Structures are given as structure tokens and as C-alpha cells.
Amino acid sequence: MLDFLKKTGKLEPFEIKNSSLVLCLVAPGLYLYSVLIFHYNLKAQEIPYMREILGVVFFMVGLAPLTKKRIVINYYGLYVFFALFIFQHYLTYTVALNNFSLDYLLGTYVVMFGAILMLNNRGLILVFSASQLLHMGYRVLTSDIDIVTEGAILISTTTIFIYSFIILNGFIRYRQGLLEVNQNLEDKIKQRTLDLENRAKELYERNKDLEEFAYVVSHDLKRPLRNIHTLASWVIESDRSDEDKTQEVSENLITLQEQVDQMDLLINGILNYSLQMDKEKDVKLVDVDKLVKRISKVNSTSTCIIKVKNKLPKLLFNESQLLQVFQNLIQNAIKHNDKETSEIEIGHEKVNKEHVFSVSDNGPGIEEKYHTKIFQLFQKLEIKSHIDSIGIGLALVKKIIERNGGRIWVESSLGKGTTFYITIQE
Known part of the structure; x- marks a missing residue:
């Protein structure tokens, strides 16, 4: 009403x-x-x-x-x-x-x-x-x-109403037409404005990603390059006259090749990601168990023990992006660990229609007030100057996971280690 x-x-x-x-x-x-x-x-x-x-x-x-x-x-x-x-x-x-x-x-x-x-x-x-x-x-x-006056008054009154209505009817139709045209123009302007805002937002995000590109490449390719350098040194220093060294050289070369392949995959993945390629592109069935074990093999040392708690599933995902996710989480746990022996455990469980992965460590832990800050670009919490970090890894992980419809969070407290959780849709 x-x-x-x-x-x-x-x-x-x-x-x-x-x-x-x-x-x-x-x-x-x-x-x-x-x-x-x-x-x-x-x-x-x-x-x-x-x-x-x-x-x-x-x-x-x-x-x-x-x-x-x-x-x-x-x-x-x-x-x-x-x-x-x-x-x-x-x-x-x-x-x-x-x-x-x-x-x-x-x-x-x-x-x-x-x-x-x-x-x-x-x-x-x-x-x-x-x-x-x-x-x-x-x-x-x-x-x-008298009847003549009556007729004159009624006819004149009726005539006024009829002509007034005719005049106004045309004006009202014209006015309604203008209102419709005006409404159509307003709708078009709103749509154009919305399109421009969306386009501006896309351009802003793309420019932001391009600005981050150099930092991301520097961060994610630094460790594979160091590993290649170290492995090459081992090959050069190996004593070929020693029959026990032949197998070692072969294994080192295989590992070296894997590192080169991994670096190539990272370069392509980071480039596509920085240019905002759609998440559906280059998606394939990835064996997460093999991928994590490959990363673990490279990062495991006598002072770093990496365990996979249970068998990890196969998922439809962009392999290079998934590699970046687990590599950053594992290397983050190693880099910031303050114990003589770093202990890292990767777990998985299925919750409803989500795969929930966890990466736990026995490190120093993180205060609750920093649980959000650590996912921001270029944010670092470590005090020790020798720790090599520019604060990109976790921000990159968050971006990849969220753009693929997942979530990431951390559970930690000082002195009790840290556990990062990520979810990936089934």
C-alpha cells in the first residue's frame, strides 16, 4: 500500500x-x-x-x-x-x-x-x-x-476536463518516455561503472602481482640454486678412482637433475601465477604423497627430520602451485627452527568435502597476536639477522590456497611449536 x-x-x-x-x-x-x-x-x-x-x-x-x-x-x-x-x-x-x-x-x-x-x-x-x-x-x-444555463455550465465544465486530460495525457506519455530513457541510461552507466571498477580492480591486482614477481622468484628459486651448487661441488670433489664413489656420483647427478626440473617447474609456475592465470589452467591429477616426499628428500638432513604421518591423496590441482605451497611451508619450518634437530611432520585428513593438510614443527612457536601478520607480504617476525627471509613465502602460500577456494591458518604458541593448516576442495 x-x-x-x-x-x-x-x-x-x-x-x-x-x-x-x-x-x-x-x-x-x-x-x-x-x-x-x-x-x-x-x-x-x-x-x-x-x-x-x-x-x-x-x-x-x-x-x-x-x-x-x-x-x-x-x-x-x-x-x-x-x-x-x-x-x-x-x-x-x-x-x-x-x-x-x-x-x-x-x-x-x-x-x-x-x-x-x-x-x-x-x-x-x-x-x-x-x-x-x-x-x-x-x-x-x-x-x-434555467435549463439553458444548466446545459452551458455542464458542457463547459466537461469540455475543460476533456481538453485538460488530452493535453496532460500527451505530456504524461512524453514524461514517462523520458523517464524510461533516463532509467535505461542510468542502468547502462551503472553497468559501465561496475565493469570499469572490476577492470580497475583486475589491473590493480595484476600490477601488484607483477611487482611481487621479482621477489617471489628470488625467494622460491634461491634454495634450489644453492642445492644445485652444492651437488655440483660434490660431483666435482668425488674421487672417481674409488669404486664406492660411482654410485654416489650417480645419485648426486640424479638429485641434481631433479633440482633443475623442480626449478624449471617453479619458474613456469611463478610466471603463470604472477600473470593471474586461471586456476583451472594446467590442472591435473597430482600425487601429493610423491610431491611431498620429493621435497622432503631434498630438505632432509642429519639435523632435520621430515615425516609424513599418513599417505597423502591424489588431487586435481596445478602442480607447480602445490609444489610452492608445501615447499614454502616445509622450508619455513626448517628456517625458523631453533632446536638442534628440526622435526617436521606432514599430516592429512578428510573433513566433509575438504582435504585438510597440516605441517607441524618443533620450533619456537608464534605468539597469537602475530597469527594474521605472518601471512602479509614482506612481514617477518624473526629477530636473528642470519635467518635468510624476505617475508614472501607464507603470503604466497595464502594467495595460492585462497585463489583455489581453500583456507589457511596457523595454530601456535610460544615454546610449543607451530602447525600450519591448509584446506583444498575435493
Whole structure:
């Protein structure tokens, strides 16, 4: 009901301004017209002070938009309608009271025509016109005037209503057409604005990724390069005359080749990721168990024990991105460990439709207040200057996991080690 009334009484800002101005001018005009009528027509009859009261009503309705209240602005067309409706019926009553004298009749016709022109809703115009026509007809037919005068008054009143409605009907159609065109333009502008905002957001994220690219490459390829360098040194220093060294050299070369392959995979993966390649591209069935064991083999030493708690599943994922995830989590656990022997454990469990992986260590732990900060780019918590970190690894892991619809969080407290959890959709 309120929506119907709001739609019926809705006026455009310029219409509110025009109606307000007209009503403010009509208010003193009523008083002046009354003075003139009684000055030139000593037999004129009216309800005492009614024109003054109506003048005050018009003035109040005219000034109402200045309050800027929503109930006034949204329904102002109805306020104008009821003010004109009451005044017009009063004029019809006074016309009959004064035996349809010409001075009253002309004033009634002028107000009648002007009132219809101020309305912009077909329903309100029909209600106004029909009620006034019925009221005028009733007053005419119950009066003592001759039949010719009766016919002239009824025909002139009907003609005013018909022509007013015809004129306004064309204006209303034209106005509705303009409103539809305006609405279409606004919808197009909103859509274009939304498209531009989305595009700007995409460009911003892409530029941000490109800015991070150099840091990411530096961070993720540093360890494979060091491993290649070390393995190459072992090969060079191996004593080929020793028959026990032949197998060692072969194993070192195989490991060296794996490191080169891993580095190549990382380069391609980081490049694609930095350019915001879709997560669905290059997705294949990855054996997570083999992938983690490959990383563990490279990072395990006499002072670093890496265990896989249970057999890890096979998942549809981008292999290079998944490699970055586990490599960063494992190397992060090694890098920041303060124990003589680092102990790292990788676990997995299926929860509903999610695979939940965990990487636990026996390191120094992380205060709860830093549990969010550690996932931010370039954020480092370590105090020891010899720790080689630029604060990218965990930020990169978070980005990869979240862009693939997963979650990442940490559970840790000082002195009790740390466990990172990641989820991957089934």
C-alpha cells in the first residue's frame, strides 16, 4: 500500500519546486480574490474565513518541501492533490451558494483548469475530474437556474476536463518516455561503472602481482640454486678412482637433475601465477604423497627430520602451485627452527568435502597476536639477522590456497611449536 501511494504521489524535483512555488503564490491570491469579490459584489456569500484558512493550508503545503523530510518529498504529489481537491470542491459549493454568478463561475473554471495541469498522475486526474464533474452536476441539477444555463455550465465544465486530460495525457506519455530513457541510461552507466571498477580492480591486482614477481622468484628459486651448487661441488670433489664413489656420483647427478626440473617447474609456475592465470589452467591429477616426499628428500638432513604421518591423496590441482605451497611451508619450518634437530611432520585428513593438510614443527612457536601478520607480504617476525627471509613465502602460500577456494591458518604458541593448516576442495 505504501509503495502504491509513493508511486502515485511521486514528483520529480523540478515538479516539486514548481508546485511549491504555485501554491505559495495562490495562498495570498485567495485572500486578494476574496477582497475583490466582496468589494464588487456586495451580495456575495461564503463560509466566513474559509478562504483565509485555505490560504494558510496552501502556504503550509507550499513550504513543506523546505523541511527536506522523506515523508514530504516521497508523497508530495498527494499533498498537492488533496489541497487542490478540497479547494475545488469548496469553490463548487460557493458557486452554487451564489447562484452560479459569473464572477464565481469564472474563478472556479480557472482554478479547475490550473489544478488539473498541476497533477501528473492519470489516476489522480481522473479522480479529481470525475468528482468535480459529479459535484458540479449535482449543484446545477438541484438549483433553480434555467435549463439553458444548466446545459452551458455542464458542457463547459466537461469540455475543460476533456481538453485538460488530452493535453496532460500527451505530456504524461512524453514524461514517462523520458523517464524510461533516463532509467535505461542510468542502468547502462551503472553497468559501465561496475565493469570499469572490476577492470580497475583486475589491473590493480595484476600490477601488484607483477611487482611481487621479482621477489617471489628470488625467494622460491634461491634454495634450489644453492642445492644445485652444492651437488655440483660434490660431483666435482668425488674421487672417481674409488669404486664406492660411482654410485654416489650417480645419485648426486640424479638429485641434481631433479633440482633443475623442480626449478624449471617453479619458474613456469611463478610466471603463470604472477600473470593471474586461471586456476583451472594446467590442472591435473597430482600425487601429493610423491610431491611431498620429493621435497622432503631434498630438505632432509642429519639435523632435520621430515615425516609424513599418513599417505597423502591424489588431487586435481596445478602442480607447480602445490609444489610452492608445501615447499614454502616445509622450508619455513626448517628456517625458523631453533632446536638442534628440526622435526617436521606432514599430516592429512578428510573433513566433509575438504582435504585438510597440516605441517607441524618443533620450533619456537608464534605468539597469537602475530597469527594474521605472518601471512602479509614482506612481514617477518624473526629477530636473528642470519635467518635468510624476505617475508614472501607464507603470503604466497595464502594467495595460492585462497585463489583455489581453500583456507589457511596457523595454530601456535610460544615454546610449543607451530602447525600450519591448509584446506583444498575435493
